[in-house]
Amino acid sequence: MTKIYAGSPVPALNSVSFTLPARGVFVLIGRNGSGKTTLVRILATNLEATSGTATLNGIDVMSEPDQIRERIAIVPQEARPVPWMTPLQSVLSYLLWRGLGYGEAKQKAGEVLEKLKFGRKARVLNRTLSGGMKRKVLMAMILATEADVIFLDEPTTGLDPLARREFWEVLQEVRKDRFVVLTTHYMEEAEQLADTIGVLEEGKLIALGTLDELRKRLRYNYSVKLLSIPEAPVILTEGEMVKGNHDLPVILTTEGEAFRIAQELSREGIKFTINPVGLEDIFFYLHPGGDTGGR
Numbered sequence: 001m002t003k004i005y006a007g008s009p010v011p012a013l014n015s016v017s018f019t020l021p022a023r024g025v026f027v028l029i030g031r032n033g034s035g036k037t038t039l040v041r042i043l044a045t046n047l048e049a050t051s052g053t054a055t056l057n058g059i060d061v062m063s064e065p066d067q068i069r070e071r072i073a074i075v076p077q078e079a080r081p082v083p084w085m086t087p088l089q090s091v092l093s094y095l096l097w098r099g100l101g102y103g104e105a106k107q108k109a110g111e112v113l114e115k116l117k118f119g120r121k122a123r124v125l126n127r128t129l130s131g132g133m134k135r136k137v138l139m140a141m142i143l144a145t146e147a148d149v150i151f152l153d154e155p156t157t158g159l160d161p162l163a164r165r166e167f168w169e170v171l172q173e174v175r176k177d178r179f180v181v182l183t184t185h186y187m188e189e190a191e192q193l194a195d196t197i198g199v200l201e202e203g204k205l206i207a208l209g210t211l212d213e214l215r216k217r218l219r220y221n222y223s224v225k226l227l228s229i230p231e232a233p234v235i236l237t238e239g240e241m242v243k244g245n246h247d248l249p250v251i252l253t254t255e256g257e258a259f260r261i262a263q264e265l266s267r268e269g270i271k272f273t274i275n276p277v278g279l280e281d282i283f284f285y286l287h288p289g290g291d292t293g294g295r
């Protein structure tokens with residue numbers, strides 16, 4: 001699939017091609033402007049591709065959009081629930097809009113708000129809710145539907161760590177019987193939630209696989225992240241140095257070499273962290289420019 005926006009010299013998506021089992025959670029990561037939202041919007045029938053095709057559970061996104069729309073639900077990046085409605089009214093009206101009868105919609109709305117433990121907050125105006133609760137209203141809306149494919153574009157941006165964890169719990173409920181496509185700038189979130197991870201870079205899909213499969217792309221299994229730039233260069237007998245957040249050096253190496261370097265850095269009074277390789281390290285390795293693109 002390729003997408004070139006009118007007037008743009010470079011494609012937002014450049015021959016992206018992949019096949020996935022429609023189960024669990026597919027997390028798309030990539031720096032700002034790498035094409036995540038564009039891909040999600042095309043798959044969710046909100047935007048037309050310039051060329052290419054996509055099928056979801058055997059249904060063609062381009063030629064059968066109405067059938068797709070019955071099967072999917074999307075929470076766009078900037079979505080907020082209607083301020084002058086309550087969570088109960090939000091879920092109810094969304095279900096009615098999707099074609100459910102009033103009785104069924106009311107029952108489902110009540111069930112989902114109970115499941116997500118809204119309590120008396122189900123009946124207060126959305127505008128009085130915290131940012132985390134507002135996102136939870138959107139999750140309740142899609143959770144109440146029959147949709148078996150759910151798109152969430154940066155659902156936790158701006159949430160505090162506790163609200164983010166609470167969102168992850170809700171997602172564990174959603175993923176049980178649906179396929180979730182989620183974009184994020186939080187590597188920890190991708191690690192926690194993803195069954196499969198796709199990495200976009202300038203419109204190209206540069207990596208796709210489980211966390212373990214992506215780890216295998218690195219020759220090294222340990223990461224030492226320096227928290228300041230040392231005066232003297234760090235001499236490696238084995239491993240690679242890449243740029244991390246704020247251009248600080250990240251050393252990818254073997255366990256033995258990582259601990260040797262750690263001792264040396266301690267002696268010189270340089271602060272660092274040492275960990276087995278995680279998604280953030282894979283991201284830095286795949287993006288020589290550094291930075292995860294987080295806000």
Ligand SMILES: Nc1ncnc2c1ncn2[C@@H]1O[C@H](COP(=O)(O)OP(=O)(O)OP(=O)(O)O)[C@@H](O)[C@H]1O
Pocket residue numbers: 005006008012030031032033034035036037038039
């Ligand atoms: N409506 C539009 N018109 C023209 N160019 C666009 C439009 N929407 C997005 N783009 C461009 O397409 C590219 C991909 O954007 P997209 O929003 O898909 O990236 P993203 O990975 O979701 O970014 P972010 O992480 O910042 O949300 C960017 O270069 C962006 O400037």
